[in-house]
Each structure stands twice: as structure tokens, then as C-alpha cells.
Amino acid sequence: MHVSTIRSSAGECAHEVLDAVPMVMRVIRNHLRRYGTKEMSVPQFRTLNFVYGKGGVSLSEVADHIGLTLPTMSMLVDGLVTHGLINRREDPEDRRRMTLTLTEPGRARLESARRATVAYLEERLRQLSASDRATITTAMRMLRELFTGGIDSAKD
Numbered sequence: 001m002h003v004s005t006i007r008s009s010a011g012e013c014a015h016e017v018l019d020a021v022p023m024v025m026r027v028i029r030n031h032l033r034r035y036g037t038k039e040m041s042v043p044q045f046r047t048l049n050f051v052y053g054k055g056g057v058s059l060s061e062v063a064d065h066i067g068l069t070l071p072t073m074s075m076l077v078d079g080l081v082t083h084g085l086i087n088r089r090e091d092p093e094d095r096r097r098m099t100l101t102l103t104e105p106g107r108a109r110l111e112s113a114r115r116a117t118v119a120y121l122e123e124r125l126r127q128l129s130a131s132d133r134a135t136i137t138t139a140m141r142m143l144r145e146l147f148t149g150g151i152d153s154a155k156d
Helices: 010-034 042-054 059-066 070-082 104-125 130-147
Strands: 086-091 094-102
Touching (some): 010 042, 010 104, 042 059, 042 086, 042 104, 059 094, 070 086, 094 104
């Protein structure tokens, strides 16, 4: 699967990303459902991961990141609060704003799900050559930087 000599237009690249990302997410979702995290959906996993990474975020920030409406995100977070995975607290600087943080059980559940998923992905990625894995690693870092504002997106 050596790809370093392939040249691609922005359109071809966009099609590859559009085709590959949902496929990878489907594999991750199926793995989460099958192995030890049956009680955690992908949106719950992504929510826990985002709250862990940012800490003290608002419901609207999480909804924006996950891509859910505020009412839907509120129901999802209510479930995570009920299961003791997330704390919801009034923001001391703005009483109208609630902040979300992980509980210790939430952190443990997230870490367990991440470990299992990373182990599964490692197993799959071992099928590729070291060079191909390096290419994927570089591409993923580039995509993260591009879509988090690290690369000047004003050129688009």
C-alpha cells in the first residue's frame, strides 16, 4: 500500500478523506460496541474525550464539537451525569453557564475505552509497513492541524 509517489489534486484528496473517515469511524464504533464498552456510544465516547481534553466546557461547546443540537446534547449529558461519568456545575464567573468535567469513574471509563480502541487499531495498523504507518501518522497530524486552525484556512 505504498502511497508516497501518488500525486493528488485537492479534489481527489477531499474525496479520499470523505470516503476514508466514515469508514474508519464505523470500524471504531463497531469495536466500541463489541468489546467492553457496549454501554458507551460513540457520541458518549467523543463527549467524554472532549470534556477530558478541555475540562470546564459548556454544553454548547460540547454540542458544537460533537455536532448535535443543544437539546440532544443535553439529553446525552444528562445520561452521563446520571451514570456518574460527568459533573455539571454552575460556572463561578457566570451563573447562567454550566461547566462539565469528568468524574473519576468517567475518566476511568474513558481511559479503558481508549486503551481497548488503541490496541485494536494498533493490531490493524501492524498489517502496514512502517513507512505506510509513518505516512498515515503524518497525514493525520496534518489533518488535525488543518482542521483545528493550525494551517491558514483563509486560503480556502
